[in-house]
Amino acid sequence: MTLYDDKTIQLLESKANLIRRHVIKMTFAAQSGHPGGSLSYADILSALYFQVMDHRPEDPLWEDRDRLVLSKGHAAPAYYAALAESGYIPMDDLINLRKLGSHLQGHPCRQKTPGVEMSTGSLGQGLSVANGMALAAKLDRRPSRIFCLCGDGEMGEGQNWEAAMLGSHYKLDNVTAFIDRNMMQIDGPTENVMSLEPLADKWRAFGWNVLEINGHDMRQILDACDKTSKVKGKPSMIIAHTVKGKGVSFMEGAVAFHGKAPNPDEYRVALKELGESI
Amino acid sequence: MKWIYTSQRKEYANALIELGKTRTDVVVLDADLSSSTRTAEFAKNFPERFFNCGIAEQNMMGTAAGLAASGKVVFASTFAVFATGRCWDQIRQSIAYPNLDVKIVATHAGITVGGDGASHQALEDIGLMRSLPNMTVIVPADGIEAYKAVNAVVNHNGPCYVRLGRADVPMLTSVDAKFEIGKATVLREGDDITLVGCGQMVAACMDAAEELHKRGVEAEVINMSTIKPFDEDTLLHSVKKTSAVVTAEEHSVTTGLGSAVAAVLGEKLPSPMKMIGTPDCFGESGESEELMRRYGLTSERVALAAEEVIRRKK
Ligand SMILES: Cc1ncc(C[n+]2csc(CCOP(=O)(O)OP(=O)(O)O)c2C)c(N)n1
Numbered sequence A: 001m002t003l004y005d006d007k008t009i010q011l012l013e014s015k016a017n018l019i020r021r022h023v024i025k026m027t028f029a030a031q032s033g034h035p036g037g038s039l040s041y042a043d044i045l046s047a048l049y050f051q052v053m054d055h056r057p058e059d060p061l062w063e064d065r066d067r068l069v070l071s072k073g074h075a076a077p078a079y080y081a082a083l084a085e086s087g088y089i090p091m092d093d094l095i096n097l098r099k100l101g102s103h104l105q106g107h108p109c110r111q112k113t114p115g116v117e118m119s120t121g122s123l124g125q126g127l128s129v130a131n132g133m134a135l136a137a138k139l140d141r142r143p144s145r146i147f148c149l150c151g152d153g154e155m156g157e158g159q160n161w162e163a164a165m166l167g168s169h170y171k172l173d174n175v176t177a178f179i180d181r182n183m184m185q186i187d188g189p190t191e192n193v194m195s196l197e198p199l200a201d202k203w204r205a206f207g208w209n210v211l212e213i214n215g216h217d218m219r220q221i222l223d224a225c226d227k228t229s230k231v232k233g234k235p236s237m238i239i240a241h242t243v244k245g246k247g248v249s250f251m252e253g254a255v256a257f258h259g260k261a262p263n264p265d266e267y268r269v270a271l272k273e274l275g276e277s278i
Numbered sequence B: 001m002k003w004i005y006t007s008q009r010k011e012y013a014n015a016l017i018e019l020g021k022t023r024t025d026v027v028v029l030d031a032d033l034s035s036s037t038r039t040a041e042f043a044k045n046f047p048e049r050f051f052n053c054g055i056a057e058q059n060m061m062g063t064a065a066g067l068a069a070s071g072k073v074v075f076a077s078t079f080a081v082f083a084t085g086r087c088w089d090q091i092r093q094s095i096a097y098p099n100l101d102v103k104i105v106a107t108h109a110g111i112t113v114g115g116d117g118a119s120h121q122a123l124e125d126i127g128l129m130r131s132l133p134n135m136t137v138i139v140p141a142d143g144i145e146a147y148k149a150v151n152a153v154v155n156h157n158g159p160c161y162v163r164l165g166r167a168d169v170p171m172l173t174s175v176d177a178k179f180e181i182g183k184a185t186v187l188r189e190g191d192d193i194t195l196v197g198c199g200q201m202v203a204a205c206m207d208a209a210e211e212l213h214k215r216g217v218e219a220e221v222i223n224m225s226t227i228k229p230f231d232e233d234t235l236l237h238s239v240k241k242t243s244a245v246v247t248a249e250e251h252s253v254t255t256g257l258g259s260a261v262a263a264v265l266g267e268k269l270p271s272p273m274k275m276i277g278t279p280d281c282f283g284e285s286g287e288s289e290e291l292m293r294r295y296g297l298t299s300e301r302v303a304l305a306a307e308e309v310i311r312r313k314k
């Protein structure tokens, strides 16, 4: 296990915080978009883009790059923020989220935004795409790791379980997927709308290497990614226990902020809580 | 015209709640969007007859088929893009082919979905649904028609697709106007051109007709609220008189209302025609009204097209 020094952890945590601030600013400017599910995986994004993934923002199509598929495409604001903080897209573009003519579509578009590996937005399709990328990497003997970020509500889509079978059948050990286990979907708590538990057992039964972590603990995220890089013969699923809306008190655990932008008062409070005064 | 805008989704909820009281055989399904489609209001009133299927549209349609095969009249709702494309084969095999009483009432159809962008903007749903045998396809022009459509499909035998929007739409029809599945209505009479619209584009046709009138052109406006079965008689009767047609829809012209009109006229009454709708492309993010303008879904474009088509008349 790699030991990360405090400085690295602090840097990644501060990047996660920056992503969260961007999310608030972007959704406020757009007056639409999805803050809740963006805030819940900001730490995972930070770990992946600024530590774990081998990628070259200046050369987005570098063949040997690690790839990330954002299956929960509605969480695009945080994704775009990570791409901007990495240098794929100009920081100034972020504020144009969802505006007519902007390349930052409400849901990620592969043709429009550098760094976006796959167009998503219709839930439940990303893991299959990640599998396809993993198969291609194996065919071409490339070292690329393929990451996939899924929602927990999204697990309702049967296609995930088809992908679960294919991933283990073809021993896609270059796939590391995450479930952002924030316990919420649009119509309420996942266990009320469509119960998922025992979720880890399900993935194990499908032949995956399963880890459960606190998705807001930077060390745990990094350690999990290190561990899954060493697993041979099966794909990995990291179930990341998170809080929807994490970092903004009134958004935490609030179903209402799944797809609602902050109003001016909420905007000020949110940024203040994230350590930015305006 | 200064229109009053109302919500089709709200009328859907109102109609469902009333049906819930009188029709104990009505069951409602949704796929984690019940607050947006407004089926949540039915769920609150009749929790034992509402089933949230989670984010699993294919499974929802299969479940709907099973309920319908057991004597229930099932309303299944989600966004139009997921209600048609995601589960098209389940609709085809388990609902349309066995001709079951499943009423798919989809919301958030068309480009006016706005900021969510292409992935969520259904511009192909009319085509997907009208290509299925046994399927009835209804595109209500406003909230009042949405309410009537729900009450009509519940008594109609077989599968139905009802297409509703996200944004509020102009209130165009009157409460006491008759609504019948398969019957188009002539909202304004004229001899020079026929404007055929569906959904909120009917209001754009009415505005265009008003503008054309100022320029000395008398347009007939048809509200084609049922796309399938298609009311050929009303269309042909009008075009025999006007010899020119413009269609208008918030949908791709490649498979929607325009195509349906073209197919009828091509065989039975070839006439100069122009289709207003989205071309063969995906949508994009933006404000609803901006997008309607960008894709030419405006009364101005309908009026321009009318003048162009009239010039092509022999
Ligand atoms: C196929 C499909 N059905 C429905 C939707 C609408 N939708 C967008 S987000 C969402 C809830 C997602 O919940 P979850 O996967 O738990 O995401 P998170 O909590 O991380 O935001 C739904 C139903 C969609 N985008 N795609």
Ligand SMILES: [Mg+2]
Pocket: A151, A152, A153, A180, A181, A182, A183, A184, A185
């Ligand atoms: Mg969730």
